[in-house]
Amino acid sequence: SQQGEEDPQALSIQEGENATMNCSYKTSINNLQWYRQNSGRGLVHLILIRSNEREKHSGRLRVTLDTSKKSSSLLITASRAADTASYFCATPWSQGNLIFGKGTKLSVKP
């Protein structure tokens, strides 16, 4: 019963290129979050966008949210090899909890 679904499942790019990942969700939300997971590690919070925001930036990250389409995108500009990781979108489910998508596996080649 995943709330979010990321697309694509896997993405391979060259260093310096931009990487775009998309997330679709099913129900109304008050915020949407993106997390990164390096291989074998725990998830790390990247950015949160609220339902009344359309776009948000943090360093090389740009997140957009379209509540009418129930979708969000994460753009990583000028990617680096260190950006290689899995990226998950997540939406609130209940008190203090999130529902996660299945993730996009990003590979950035030097």
Add this chain to the structure above:
Amino acid sequence: NAGVTQTPKFQVLKTGQSMTLQCAQDMNHEYMSWYRQDPGMGLRLIHYSVGAGITDQGEVPNGYNVSRSTTEDFPLRLLSAAPSQTSVYFCASSQGNEKLFFGSGTQLSVL
């Protein structure tokens, strides 16, 4: 800053054995939760707690028990391990649902 600490990092069990996965946080967060991560399935919520003495079930609670006697600790118990419980387990804590802090995970194999 320790954040969220999980132990052990790796564990191998035989079917039917019991064990407890430990989770502790030092950020005074009210909310704590357990997720399991399986290949191709993303993270699924097992149990969660909104404060000491209060726990509730997530998406996949069967086969797992939890308790929350203190704000800091939220152990996950497997009473009779099954091969279907082979997974990577993550504990998380937060002040609400706006930013979760995750532990580094426990890789569990049930033979």
